[in-house]
Amino acid sequence: MARPVRKAIFPVGGLGTRFLPATKAMPKEMLPIVDKPLIQYAVEEARAAGVEEFIFVTGRGKSAIEDHFDHSYELRDVLSSRGKSAELSLLEEMLLEPGQVAYIRQQEPLGLGHAVWCARHLVRDEPVAVLLADDLVMADVACLQQMVDAHGKVGGNMAAVMDVPLAHTQRYGILDVIDDDGRLARARGLVEKPKPEDAPSTLSIIGRYILDPAVFEELGRRETGAGGEIQLTDAMARTIDRVPFHGFRFAGTRFDCGNKAGFLEANIAFALQREDLGEVTQSILQRYAASAPAAPKTAAK
Numbered sequence: 001m002a003r004p005v006r007k008a009i010f011p012v013g014g015l016g017t018r019f020l021p022a023t024k025a026m027p028k029e030m031l032p033i034v035d036k037p038l039i040q041y042a043v044e045e046a047r048a049a050g051v052e053e054f055i056f057v058t059g060r061g062k063s064a065i066e067d068h069f070d071h072s073y074e075l076r077d078v079l080s081s082r083g084k085s086a087e088l089s090l091l092e093e094m095l096l097e098p099g100q101v102a103y104i105r106q107q108e109p110l111g112l113g114h115a116v117w118c119a120r121h122l123v124r125d126e127p128v129a130v131l132l133a134d135d136l137v138m139a140d141v142a143c144l145q146q147m148v149d150a151h152g153k154v155g156g157n158m159a160a161v162m163d164v165p166l167a168h169t170q171r172y173g174i175l176d177v178i179d180d181d182g183r184l185a186r187a188r189g190l191v192e193k194p195k196p197e198d199a200p201s202t203l204s205i206i207g208r209y210i211l212d213p214a215v216f217e218e219l220g221r222r223e224t225g226a227g228g229e230i231q232l233t234d235a236m237a238r239t240i241d242r243v244p245f246h247g248f249r250f251a252g253t254r255f256d257c258g259n260k261a262g263f264l265e266a267n268i269a270f271a272l273q274r275e276d277l278g279e280v281t282q283s284i285l286q287r288y289a290a291s292a293p294a295a296p297k298t299a300a301k
């Protein structure tokens with residue numbers, strides 16, 4: 001039995017240049033899907049999976065994230081003087097307990113592996129989850145909860161995985177699979193962002209991980225990989241002989257909110273699920289489907 005996952009790291013230091021100008025003065029993790037910021041979905045997912053300590057690895061210009069998870073006394077006063085109890089309880093519910101949240105600065109943008117390594121002193125010697133807020137998963141059972149259940153049985157390193165088109169392997173960490181039961185795929189190697197012709201498979205890592213502490217030691221060697229960055233994928237690959245790696249095929253739909261088309265789709269999909277917005281969203285979509293001009297030739301990036 002693997003040890004329980006009580007801590008989670010949220011790397012939120014990235015610049016978000018794909019969403020300029022929206023992200024010029026606002027962290028990309030604060031972009032909303034309908035009315036909730038991406039980072040809040042990730043925190044709620046971790047909470048639903050039993051996480052008790054939330055570690056944000058931030059950078060310059062990210063203080064809106066700290067404010068978001070803090071009390072807002074002014075807002076609370078205004079809402080209570082106006083009798084807005086639903087909004088008040090919404091704010092209460094999202095607050096994390098005192099001492100449950102920590103913020104660490106990643107002083108230089110040296111890669112995802114480096115961001116995770118920056119949290120090593122808070123994690124110490126236990127398994128830890130990593131959630132990338134850009135990857136949003138809609139699921140009946142929170143994606144991380146599904147992983148925690150599977151991890152309890154196999155331990156080691158684990159990442160959520162899905163098959164992607166061969167042409168997209170250059171966007172992901174890719175598994176070299178030795179054993180696959182359809183749910184768990186054990187890998188003998190991992191390659192960060194290979195060209196399609198070099199990819200060992202099309203099974204790709206998406207932004208949910210459970211890491212064995214051995215990965216921190218490996219990251220401490222500061223070896224660089226794809227793009228000249230310290231890659232989390234490489235550190236997991238280099239420990240694979242001592243620490244087994246499993247890709248976990250989750251039940252649910254993943255939206256790549258790091259690109260505009262995925263972000264738009266997530267907004268539509270989440271709005272359609274909402275009691276207060278589902279119907280109106282559907283009728284908007286029907287209206288546009290009926291009258292939309294032909295799609296422009298160049299797809300949104």
Ligand code: G1P
Nearest residue numbers: 112135171172173205206207233
């Ligand atoms: C990161 C990881 C990559 C993973 C991806 C999932 O890449 O390095 O292995 O497949 O997240 O979204 P990034 O998207 O930060 O370039």
